[in-house]
Amino acid sequence: MSERRVRVDGLSFRYRSDRKVLDGIDFEAYSGDVVGLLGRNGSGKTTLLRLLAGLLRPTSGTIEIEDAPAVVSDGTPFLEPLSARDNLLATLALRGMDAEEARFTADFYMRCYRLSDDADRPVEEFSLGMRRRLALAEGFAANQQLILLDEPTLGLDPAGRDRLIAMLSEHSGDGLTVVLATNDAGFAQQVCDQVLLLNDGRVAARGTPATMIAALEARTLLEIVTAAPPPSAAPPDGLTLVVRSVAGLTLAARDASRRLPEVWAWLEAAACPVREIRVREPGLADVFLAHTGVELPTVPEVD
Amino acid sequence: MTGTIWRLTWQIALRRRRLLTWNVLVPVLLLVPVVASGAAAAHRAVVVAVFVVFFGAYGSCIPLIRDGMSGWAEKVLLTGYGGRRWLIERTLASTAIDWMQLLPVNLVLVVLSDAPVGLLPAILGATALALLFANLLGVAVAALVRALGEAALGCAVLSLFALHAAGVFRTPTPGSWWVVLETWNPLRPLHDVWLDALGAGSAATPSPLFAAAALAALLGALAAAAPWLADRIARSAAD
Numbered sequence: 086m087s088e089r090r091v092r093v094d095g096l097s098f099r100y101r102s103d104r105k106v107l108d109g110i111d112f113e114a115y116s117g118d119v120v121g122l123l124g125r126n127g128s129g130k131t132t133l134l135r136l137l138a139g140l141l142r143p144t145s146g147t148i149e150i151e152d153a154p155a156v157v158s159d160g161t162p163f164l165e166p167l168s169a170r171d172n173l174l175a176t177l178a179l180r181g182m183d184a185e186e187a188r189f190t191a192d193f194y195m196r197c198y199r200l201s202d203d204a205d206r207p208v209e210e211f212s213l214g215m216r217r218r219l220a221l222a223e224g225f226a227a228n229q230q231l232i233l234l235d236e237p238t239l240g241l242d243p244a245g246r247d248r249l250i251a252m253l254s255e256h257s258g259d260g261l262t263v264v265l266a267t268n269d270a271g272f273a274q275q276v277c278d279q280v281l282l283l284n285d286g287r288v289a290a291r292g293t294p295a296t297m298i299a300a301l302e303a304r305t306l307l308e309i310v311t312a313a314p315p316p317s318a319a320p321p322d323g324l325t326l327v328v329r330s331v332a333g334l335t336l337a338a339r340d341a342s343r344r345l346p347e348v349w350a351w352l353e354a355a356a357c358p359v360r361e362i363r364v365r366e367p368g369l370a371d372v373f374l375a376h377t378g379v380e381l382p383t384v385p386e387v388d
Numbered sequence: 389m390t391g392t393i394w395r396l397t398w399q400i401a402l403r404r405r406r407l408l409t410w411n412v413l414v415p416v417l418l419l420v421p422v423v424a425s426g427a428a429a430a431h432r433a434v435v436v437a438v439f440v441v442f443f444g445a446y447g448s449c450i451p452l453i454r455d456g457m458s459g460w461a462e463k464v465l466l467t468g469y470g471g472r473r474w475l476i477e478r479t480l481a482s483t484a485i486d487w488m489q490l491l492p493v494n495l496v497l498v499v500l501s502d503a504p505v506g507l508l509p510a511i512l513g514a515t516a517l518a519l520l521f522a523n524l525l526g527v528a529v530a531a532l533v534r535a536l537g538e539a540a541l542g543c544a545v546l547s548l549f550a551l552h553a554a555g556v557f558r559t560p561t562p563g564s565w566w567v568v569l570e571t572w573n574p575l576r577p578l579h580d581v582w583l584d585a586l587g588a589g590s591a592a593t594p595s596p597l598f599a600a601a602a603l604a605a606l607l608g609a610l611a612a613a614a615p616w617l618a619d620r621i622a623r624s625a626a627d
Contacts, residue, residue: 138466140623156466162458164396166403178392179467207403227467 087115089151090231090262091137096146098132106132107286110146112279114264116230117257121273122266123373124283125381130266131159133283134233137264154264155227159236161220165209169200169219172208176223194222197252199245213240225252232256234265238272250276268381270370274298280369284377297372303327303337306371307348308363316355321347327371328380333360337367393464393474397481408489411447415439415493423497429588436497437556437579438547440490440515444522445529445543448482452530453539456624464622471618472611479527479610483520490515503585510596511585514577517599521574524606525550531620550575570594572602 091114098107107129114120122130135141136148138156163172170191177187195201198218203211208219217240224232238246253263253276267273273280274294282289290297303325309315310333320326320336324344327335338344342364352359370381401408422435455461464474494515498508529542551557554575555566570576577596583589610617 140462140466153466153468156463158459160459162460162463164400164460166400167396171399175392175396176463176467179464179469181468 087117089113089115090118091120091151091264092147092149093137094147094149096133096136096148097144098129098136098141099144105286107136110281110288112281112288112291114231114262114279116260116262118279119253119257119263119265119277121277121280122264122283123268123270123273123280123369123381124266125268125379128283129286130268130283131235134158134235134264134266137233150231152230154231154233155224155229156233157220157224157235157237159239161216161223163208163216163219166207168205168207169195169211169215170204172219173223173226177226180227190226190228191222194226197225198222198248214242214245217241218245221249221252225256230260231262231264234263236267236269237265238267238269246272270368270373270381274369282373282376284379289376290372294369294372298367298369301337301367301372301375302339303341303367303371304339305337305341306365306367307336307338307341307345308361308365309333309336309348309352309359310361311352312358312360314357316352316357318351318355321351324348328374337371391477392469393477394481397478398485401481401485411489412492415443415490416496419493420496420500423586424500429586430583432586433579433582433588434556436582437518437551437554437575440518440578441522441525441547441551441575442543443490444483444486444519445526445547446540447486448479448523448526449530449539449543450526450536451482452478452527452621453533453536453624456530456621461618461622461624465618470615471622472614475527475614475618476607476611479520479523482526483516483523486519486523487512487516490519498585501585501587507581507585510577510581514581514596517574517596517603518578520603521550521606522547524610527610527617531617534624551579554579572598574599574603574606 091112093110093112096107096110097105099105110133112120122133124130132141134156136143137150138154164175167175173191173195174187177190178184182190195204198221200215200218200222203215208216211219221237224234237249241249250272257263277294279291280294280297281291306327314331315329315334321344324336324338324341327337336348345362349359373381419436419439423432425432452461465471491512494511498505498511525546526543529539529546533539533542550573553566553569554573555570556575556579571594576594577599580589580593
């Protein structure tokens with residue numbers, strides 16, 4: 086039976102400036118759960134992780150956590166003049182791991198995160214992507230029951246992202262509880278069992294990615310990239326405008342692909358040149374947009 | 389594992405070779421011309437004492453502020469290592485490194501000043517006491533300020549006040565409470581030993597055991613307040 090690792094009840098937090106950052110947050114996470122906090126920058130995700138780590142105290146509400154978590158933050162600090170291996174060994178020694186076990190664990194996680202070739206280089210020579218990989222290696226090597234990950238995909242290349250997804254799947258299978266904050270909807274959709282959509286410090290919606298996507302009225306989406314600002318007139322009947330920008334628009338319908346000729350005619354009538362039309366299924370980013378009215382940013386890849 | 393922070397502090401100091409070289413050379417370049425000059429012995433002794441205290445206080449405070457700002461302090465606390473162990477090991481290691489870095493200048497100054505070689509152990513011992521006290525001042529300042537500029541100001545003010553309270557800048561009226569303060573001040577032995585070495589010593593100097601006892605009490609106070617101090621330093625990243 087799953088064991089409860091995190092319980093958050095009526096959590097609110099405000100900074101000294103009196104700005105309310107989080108308001109009425111509730112959720113629970115059990116062993117093996119991967120819980121995603123999905124939101125834009127400034128929505129309160131990192132603050133919630135800092136509260137869970139015990140680095141901030143709630144203004145009201147309660148947090149119950151079974152064990153001290155491992156934390157991988159955005160911009161994890163390192164001992165810059167020391168090598169990646171020495172940094173990893175230092176963190177494990179600080180956690181009380183004996184030297185032999187620490188060496189074995191460090192080598193294992195450096196291999197997992199493709200750091201073995203650079204293990205003896207000082208961290209001050211590392212790129213952003215390598216730092217992120219080292220931070221993740223440190224987090225998982227800590228071998229805690231709960232890990233908090235802040236923007237874990239930031240700075241990872243596609244291979245690093247895939248590796249992280251595989252690691253999360255493997256570790257959650259072993260009972261590790263993961264709470265991660267991200268604005269990468271695709272990543273959250275792939276790895277999370279439960280997602281909380283955070284907007285302005287409140288939970289706008291929650292559930293499993295599959296149920297939230299299934300609950301959307303739109304079954305297909307038409308993403309249209311235009312060479313001129315798209316028409317401001319209402320789209321043809323049966324199609325819903327999801328979002329409009331200067332570079333294009335997205336329309337939703339139960340079966341949008343069948344409506345292509347109609348859409349094409351509508352754009353031609355408005356003398357709007359089309360560059361590209363994509364038909365796709367909705368994802369968690371569309372769920373976020375539907376619930377909050379705002380789009381998630383495109384996630385940059387750096388390495 | 390006990391001693392991890394002590395080991396890491398040494399490891400980092402020895403890895404930063406350029407900084408290590410500067411920390412050995414700068415004291416020599418600054419103090420040798422002063423001690424070799426024709427200035428009054430009392431003034432030369434003041435310069436040595438001020439330099440040693442600033443060296444210890446800044447060397448302790450600024451890296452701690454950086455640890456707070458970078459999130460390293462927070463990271464250490466999150467591992468469960470504990471603020472007490474972190475600050476005590478860090479302070480002791482930083483003091484030992486400062487002492488090692490000042491060893492060459494101490495040897496050069498003893499030779500230059502024609503001081504009896506027998507005074508060398510007293511100079512090295514008094515330097516250790518002064519550096520430990522200065523490092524403790526640095527920790528206190530790091531916990532109270534939020535920026536490097538404030539840290540520089542805080543270290544200067546506290547160090548100068550502590551030196552004043554050690555009788556480095558003046559001779560107090562006999563029987564006043566300043567005399568009591570001076571007797572227990574961990575910076576007093578350093579000033580006295582350099583006055584001796586430079587030929588301006590007086591016979592009526594208190595035993596350094598008073599200073600050592602006061603320092604032991606201050607270390608105890610650090611141990612007691614360390615969780616709070618460490619928390620303050622770590623939280624500077626969030627402020």
